[in-house]
Amino acid sequence: NVRVMSAIRINQVCEDYIRRRAVRHLEKGRVIVFAAGTGNPFFTTDTAAALRAIEIGADVLLKATKVNGIYSDDPLKNPAAKRYARLTFDRVLAEKLEVMDATAIVMCRDNRLPLQVFNLNNAGDLVRIVRGEDVGTVVTND
Numbered sequence: 001n002v003r004v005m006s007a008i009r010i011n012q013v014c015e016d017y018i019r020r021r022a023v024r025h026l027e028k029g030r031v032i033v034f035a036a037g038t039g040n041p042f043f044t045t046d047t048a049a050a051l052r053a054i055e056i057g058a059d060v061l062l063k064a065t066k067v068n069g070i071y072s073d074d075p076l077k078n079p080a081a082k083r084y085a086r087l088t089f090d091r092v093l094a095e096k097l098e099v100m101d102a103t104a105i106v107m108c109r110d111n112r113l114p115l116q117v118f119n120l121n122n123a124g125d126l127v128r129i130v131r132g133e134d135v136g137t138v139v140t141n142d
Contacts, residue, residue: 088139
């Protein structure tokens with residue numbers, strides 16, 4: 001059972017995002033797809049993802065992207081780039097590692113919400129993450 005919730009009112013397509021209602025859907029075992037970012041200008045979808053994860057009390061924020069983790073440099077341009085298995089939020093910020101915008105990283109750090117970055121195109125990676133396997137890069141406070 002899935003619910004789509006939007007920050008922008010489009011009632012013909014999905015429900016309005018209301019935190020209390022989102023939490024209730026989760027309590028009933030439903031999956032929620034958040035749409036339309038925060039509904040505000042100047043906020044990226046990364047920031048919206050961090051905000052919604054914090055609001056619903058998520059255990060982790062999963063970021064699916066085009067590479068299989070966070071690298072020292074863009075691996076699509078630099079084949080010598082090193083993939084990190086684990087990082088701290090402070091290191092991501094200090095080294096300006098391009099994974100998410102700084103606002104989203106700071107929100108995750110300040111709310112102690114772990115972040116896991118993985119490749120959307122690798123079949124089975126999401127299932128492996130749910131099983132607790134080592135996939136992509138995990139970013140934490142420690």
